[in-house]
Amino acid sequence: MQVPSPSVREAASMYGTAVAVFLVILVAALQGSAPPESPFPYHIPLDPEGTLELSWNVSYVQETVHFQLLVRELKAGVLFGMSDRGELENADLVVLWTDGDGAHFGDAWSDQKGQIHLDAQQDYQLLRAQRTREGLSLLFKRPFGTCDPKDYLIEDGTVHLVYGILEEPFQSLEAINVSSLQTGLQRVQLLKPNISIPALPSDMRTMEIRAPDVLVPGQETTYWCYITELPDGFPRHHIVMYEPIVTEGNEALVHHMEVFQCAAEFESFPHFSGPCDSKMKPERLNYCRHVLAAWALGAKAFYYPEEAGLAFGGPGSSRFLRLEVHYHNPLMIKGRRDSSGIRLYYTATLRRFDAGIMELGLVYTPVMAIPPQETGFVLTGYCTDKCTQLALPPSGIHIFASQLHTHLTGRKVVTVLARDGREKEIVNRDNHYSPHFQEIRMLKKVVSVHPGDVLITSCTYNTGDRKLATVGGFGILEEMCVNYVHYYPLTQLELCKSAVDPGFLQKYFHLVNRFNSEEVCTCPQTSVPEQFASVPWNSFNRQVLKALYSFAPISMHCNKSSAVRFQGEWNLQPLPEIISKLEEPTRHCPASRGQSPAGPTMVSIGGGKG
């Protein structure tokens, strides 16, 4: 990174100020609709200092997002946009920049070297540029899809927002390279579902689960663990909603928070407030893993459907709760105090249905492995018709929320519902999934699962930086593929997952052996991870492993709890056969686009070096 010499920096700063002053706040050519009447329900700080703040709303009818970007201390410009995984290269951008004579706003893109180019087609449309007390406020909108191949397609799931600060003027857009700028990324679910708030009970009470007065460590990443407990004799209630409580000023610091219930088998848990990886943390806290509530940056309140609530309290459940707060502190700010947490809203008037959480995807076992150096390897776990037939009530269950989960190499996750061999609908999908951004998401549409349905969960992994195979397991360097679905009415089925039949995996190792002059140790005392570690990863062994996973019979976990299976034969089950796949929606790209101007919008006519 180039650091300009003080004099240059100083000049640039003066210059920037001048531009900011001269940035005449005219309402720039409003070629489209007026600013939306509804305010912006969603807000997020983009940078750790909070100098860039994004607000937005979503119109599903117009398939458009309106953005309001607040730039608190405008220098010579700003860039904002989206990219596949938060990289500044190959990004879809809007740029506000000045060439000294005026400020311009344009739809642009960065190439793989980070150089910026103006889009042939201008799809971000500036609606207003306004000086406010807080800073410069830019209002612009963009359709979800633009048909411009250089543009990002705004989809459900995670969106990686990127930003950059222009410290000095540039003669042209092409003169800008993102590598020389202060840049960053922020993950967010941009397309929030448009769900009306369910009616809330009149006897609703609240409970705040927060770690009081935490001194946030001056390091980039901290997971803070805090144990609290429900009042003695607290009876059974239903949680009907919850929302984050973020200490004012720490909005850019608190990344995500979860409340877990501890295991009922232990009478009590020691109190603790400290980093989760502390050596002082009592061992027993590892038994506090049953999720009650989860929030991540950008999310708002979470509401249960009107007819269901999540039970807590009462006999048979632990009084002890664990709060986990993830502090993301890249500027290593020291001395900051925080008391963030989650506010639970609950009722004693139990709703008609208990809500439950079911685990779909892959069993945590090393037989499911990803070869090294794969950029998009897919593993798939099944919840079979046989299991749903046995375990679901005749009227089915209704999935209303979902939390996707993998470890570090996960890049995409999707769960599809199939019926009679035909894919019917997507339960949840994230094409830009990040293991660093796992939130419980309300589904746009409740998905009903009937006995005999199949749920297929596929995860895509990138092991480009690994030297050895990545096997399934609990370790952070091992992998998982899980979708925690939130549903009602509660059933006994807690876990509906699969893995390849271990006998067929041994046949695979045997054939690898045969084709590769006995390099792989298949002696019976060898463990599966060791066998995978000795596979020479040539194209043949990679492709045959893929073929094996999409062919070999599976072993099903159709379980009441993590150890208790439903009765039946669950080994050597046939892979569910899918005879028709869901089609990708085709985006209708109009041949003549008309409205969008061909060039950037002139925002200011202010004179240069005043």
Add this chain to the structure above:
Amino acid sequence: MQVPSPSVREAASMYGTAVAVFLVILVAALQGSAPPESPFPYHIPLDPEGTLELSWNVSYVQETVHFQLLVRELKAGVLFGMSDRGELENADLVVLWTDGDGAHFGDAWSDQKGQIHLDAQQDYQLLRAQRTREGLSLLFKRPFGTCDPKDYLIEDGTVHLVYGILEEPFQSLEAINVSSLQTGLQRVQLLKPNISIPALPSDMRTMEIRAPDVLVPGQETTYWCYITELPDGFPRHHIVMYEPIVTEGNEALVHHMEVFQCAAEFESFPHFSGPCDSKMKPERLNYCRHVLAAWALGAKAFYYPEEAGLAFGGPGSSRFLRLEVHYHNPLMIKGRRDSSGIRLYYTATLRRFDAGIMELGLVYTPVMAIPPQETGFVLTGYCTDKCTQLALPPSGIHIFASQLHTHLTGRKVVTVLARDGREKEIVNRDNHYSPHFQEIRMLKKVVSVHPGDVLITSCTYNTGDRKLATVGGFGILEEMCVNYVHYYPLTQLELCKSAVDPGFLQKYFHLVNRFNSEEVCTCPQTSVPEQFASVPWNSFNRQVLKALYSFAPISMHCNKSSAVRFQGEWNLQPLPEIISKLEEPTRHCPASRGQSPAGPTMVSIGGGKG
């Protein structure tokens, strides 16, 4: 197919005539460039009766084809276009139709049910509609690529032209379904290379090889065989060009013609003139397989490069030649006489280099097989660096023409040149290859092959209609993957082909056995075709076969003639490693397209039912 009742047909015919009369021959809105100054060098009849005749030229600078379509007996309209393999569904079309009040010309497409729709973007541009003595002449142009996803991309290689005759008016385009029309297809190389004609020797003489006065059989397909001979003592000459001689009136009947030289080991060959599959055909004619010249419909004269010629005559070569003419007679016309053939232009003043023909691709062996029910299975044959190192002269060879060859399931063929592990250029490619249209094609650009280069020939097959695996071999129901390249200077290397190592294929059968409860017979007395016939074609066995072919070592045929290998070890050779692939050219699609009108062009304002 629906046949209209006589009265309807009669009315339609009257109507059609009326429309034709009223089709005011105005020069329709000439929004583009004037008609090209150059005439149309290429011509082809579209239908067997020759009522539709297409002429065209190609501008590589503008990446545009100008078409002139002559409609000899206009009824209520005509449609013309292109599709992947000559089907009328999913075709890219221009339609001239009348709704009774006027005639319209528009860029359209047919969906998979054959219904016609107007393109949102009009890329076929009408330049002139003119009544001539011969019929209605439509002049229009189209860019190679249009960026309209509904449009066909005009590429090198075979193009499947389609046509249809509108017998009656239609109220709208959408009312037309191709299934109710008289339709057909014609294959042609649309993008002829733009090669300047080499200087020809002053002592050039000609020789016509034609079967005199053949009574063309009244059946759809006839291959006619005719044996002729060079004059006694005819010395060594160089063929420098050749061209077709097609009997006037039979232009739509003569599909392709080839001249073969017979084998030198036989003193003489019996004379014969009759169908090639006749029981009367002497056995010995099967030894006349060395190609001297080949022509197919739509091709023009073939010129050798100025410094090379194809040797014929003289000692060491047979005096006997076999002419093969393919008559395509779908209307089963009887009593037609034909004397078509090929005119060879040759010189006694030998040119500097002898030209030669080399066979690239796959060895004719059953070890290379395609599973049934595959729509795009690829087999690849290699000419390795080791072979070219040994067999090519230090200055290399120059490939100037190529003839691609597969049997019935071939759909695409491509040969790529690689150097130092990197793909460098395409030798020849046909993405719409048809086994029914095999012509020798001049390359747009001569490709030089140096010692150490690798030539990779891949064929894509469609076995969607097969029940069993299709193995490699000579039979018409077996497959081949061959590129006959024409090059100079002549070398001893006649054949540079490969196949998978047979030992590794046996390992494949063994593992199929292991994974499929011993269904495959691997007893040593079983033949490879029988082994393939017993494979249960599940996804695993298909994918592992693919993986095997792209991994297992190969057996090379690096041969002087079909039986004599160059010295060296040619078994268990490593597959050439390719570290960088050629990138597909990206088509730059302008965001604003401007010029093209949004709707069809009104061609006539003539009143309806006069």
